[in-house]
Amino acid sequence: MNDLAQLSLNHVNTLSRPSDLRITDMRVAEIEGAPFRSALLKIYTNQGIVGLGEVRDGASATYALMLKSRLLGENPCDIDRLFRRIKQFGGHGRQGGGVSAVELALWDLAGKAYGVPVYQMLGGKFRDKVRIYCDTDATVPSGLETGKRLKERMDLGFTFLKMDLGLMQIVDTPGTVVAPGGSLNGYRSHPEHGTGTSLADRRRRNATYDVHNVRHPFTGLNFTERGLDMLEQYIAEVRTVIGDEIPLAIDHLGHISLQSGIRLAKRIEKYAPAWLEDVIPWQYTDQYRQLQQATTVPICTGEDIYLKEGFEPLLKAGISVIHPDLLTTGGILETKKIGDMAQDHGVAMAIHMAESPIACMAAAHVAVATENFMALEYHSVDVDWWDDIVSGLPKPLVTDGFITVPDKPGLGIDDVVDEVIAGHLQRGVTGIWQPTDRWDDEYSWDRTWS
Numbered sequence: 065m066n067d068l069a070q071l072s073l074n075h076v077n078t079l080s081r082p083s084d085l086r087i088t089d090m091r092v093a094e095i096e097g098a099p100f101r102s103a104l105l106k107i108y109t110n111q112g113i114v115g116l117g118e119v120r121d122g123a124s125a126t127y128a129l130m131l132k133s134r135l136l137g138e139n140p141c142d143i144d145r146l147f148r149r150i151k152q153f154g155g156h157g158r159q160g161g162g163v164s165a166v167e168l169a170l171w172d173l174a175g176k177a178y179g180v181p182v183y184q185m186l187g188g189k190f191r192d193k194v195r196i197y198c199d200t201d202a203t204v205p206s207g208l209e210t211g212k213r214l215k216e217r218m219d220l221g222f223t224f225l226k227m228d229l230g231l232m233q234i235v236d237t238p239g240t241v242v243a244p245g246g247s248l249n250g251y252r253s254h255p256e257h258g259t260g261t262s263l264a265d266r267r268r269r270n271a272t273y274d275v276h277n278v279r280h281p282f283t284g285l286n287f288t289e290r291g292l293d294m295l296e297q298y299i300a301e302v303r304t305v306i307g308d309e310i311p312l313a314i315d316h317l318g319h320i321s322l323q324s325g326i327r328l329a330k331r332i333e334k335y336a337p338a339w340l341e342d343v344i345p346w347q348y349t350d351q352y353r354q355l356q357q358a359t360t361v362p363i364c365t366g367e368d369i370y371l372k373e374g375f376e377p378l379l380k381a382g383i384s385v386i387h388p389d390l391l392t393t394g395g396i397l398e399t400k401k402i403g404d405m406a407q408d409h410g411v412a413m414a415i416h417m418a419e420s421p422i423a424c425m426a427a428a429h430v431a432v433a434t435e436n437f438m439a440l441e442y443h444s445v446d447v448d449w450w451d452d453i454v455s456g457l458p459k460p461l462v463t464d465g466f467i468t469v470p471d472k473p474g475l476g477i478d479d480v481v482d483e484v485i486a487g488h489l490q491r492g493v494t495g496i497w498q499p500t501d502r503w504d505d506e507y508s509w510d511r512t513w514s
């Protein structure tokens with residue numbers, strides 16, 4: 065560092081010498097049940113400070129580890145430069161998980177190095193508290209029962225709710241779904257992945273894989289009038305328990321046709337849902353235009369879109385709410401850019417999140433620093449060890465349905481509590497923060513042009 069740089073830093077309360085900070089290592093801890101499977105990420109430096117990130121729920125830690133060789137020796141404060149170097153290795157859905165995890169950890173390191181919270185580096189706050197929406201999986205075929213569960217969330221202070229409404233609630237009732245013969249079996253039996261290692265076991269798993277990867281227009285599934293009656297009754301019963309005033313978003317319709325999505329949307333308009341989510345794959349922009357033009361229910365998508373450019377056609381098509389996940393978009397800065405772009409189109413941003421307090425805090429920093437933010441997802445209200453995964457945050461982190469973002473550097477988290485996560489490792493994982501030397505020299509000629 066030259067004298068001038070040193071002189072300027074004399075006026076900054078840094079926790080390290082940021083100009084000389086270098087990445088020395090990257091390790092993961094793969095956990096399960098908080099509420100799903102995710103990999104916590106640590107990026108280590110030559111000055112003792114450690115950055116925290118997280119690979120998205122359901123994604124492989126390999127997506128992050130394969131980036132290690134591209135980052136060793138670099139200054140983590142060069143967030144955007146390093147992001148542009150690795151962004152070619154991200155993709156939609158879970159494939160964005162590695163790049164995004166790294167990006168989060170770089171922001172945490174930059175914040176810790178300079179002693180500044182992430183939200184401040186994004187331009188400061190629009191609000192002090194982040195409104196949380198509480199997701200509640202509908203595993204019971206009764207609207208009254210689901211209503212009671214949602215009411216319990218309201219009693220905890222939540223001011224915004226989400227539930228499932230679709231194929232799952234009616235598939236076991238005859239006469240509710242038009243389906244090509246046998247095509248519902250995969251949904252009815254909810255086959256588990258299983259652990260067998262024979263070729264027959266692997267073939268069974270692949271058959272399940274295929275069922276879940278047929279896109280909506282190709283399944284041939286449609287709701288019957290009886291099916292629609294049942295779904296309408298379901299949400300009517302929920303509203304009788306929770307009342308008419310609290311926002312209630314709807315997710316997981318099942319892999320049904322666009323036309324069935326429109327018919328369901330029209331049926332439930334009178335219950336004023338906050339939004340209808342992922343009715344069809346987000347890639348079908350023109351079908352999203354048809355869907356939104358056919359109903360007054362706000363149409364929402366976005367949790368599987370990598371990078372800002374994936375959102376632009378949907379905003380132009382007229383969707384009402386975007387729903388990015390920081391662990392797919394490419395991370396903190398990309399999500400802030402996506403939110404600002406949506407605001408230019410008059411569209412609100414909710415944020416999808418289904419992981420540990422690390423992902424949650426990253427989302428919370430973006431949420432306070434983005435004007436059109438509406439609500440942040442929380443999926444772990446029933447996970448009693450969720451708050452204990454990290455140290456240095458208020459407990460419980462979600463209080464009366466809101467998160468207050470602390471003024472501490474970076475994401476605001478002190479550390480991961482190893483004793484807690486060690487009891488919740490993914491199947492087959494034998495330890496946490498184990499050496500990752502095998503990724504130190506991973507190599508390909510990365511340039512995508514000549």
Ligand SMILES: [Mg+2]
Binds near residue numbers: 316341
């Ligand atoms: Mg969803």
